[in-house]
Amino acid sequence: MRARIQEEGLDASRAFGAALERVLAKLRELLPVEEAAPRPILISGMASSSIGWRELPYACLPFPLDGSGARWQEIERVGEHRVFVFSGLAAESDVLRGEETEVLGLAAGGALAPFREQALLVLPGTHSKHVRIEAGSITGFSTYMTGELFEVHGLET
DSSP: OHHHHHHTTOOHHHHHHHHHHHHHHHHHHHSOGGGOSOOOEEEOGGGGSTTSSSOOOOBOSSEETTSTTOOEEEEEEETTEEEEEEOOEEOSSOEESSHHHHHHHHHHTTTTGGGSSEEEEEEOSTTEEEEEEETTEEEEEEEEOHHHHHHHTTOOO
């Protein structure tokens, strides 16, 4: 999307906002009226990267499971919705862009309650992440290029 925006000379923020508005319009068609009310929209992952909607600095380790270490910014309204972008998380030689949000969601839902003092979470995917938790915070993580290796070897993921 970023390449098309640059080629056509569009303002990136307007282009991302327009794309989100189209998705929201389709969603409103599918939801019952009472569920389609304006709500804050929280976006993580590549949206806060240099090729995303708004670049934000990474949050740092240790990263509390209550989300208090998050870096975020309200960027604009799309229709009646307030839109917030959340940054990724950086360690010395690795980054998370969206997976930290998964971990916070797990912690908020109580699924991690027994493991908040010490755990290793394995988040499978094309770039599998192993996330270390100690004393109620993310203290480290590693990325494993699992999907690329399967593709190189002709295996399905």
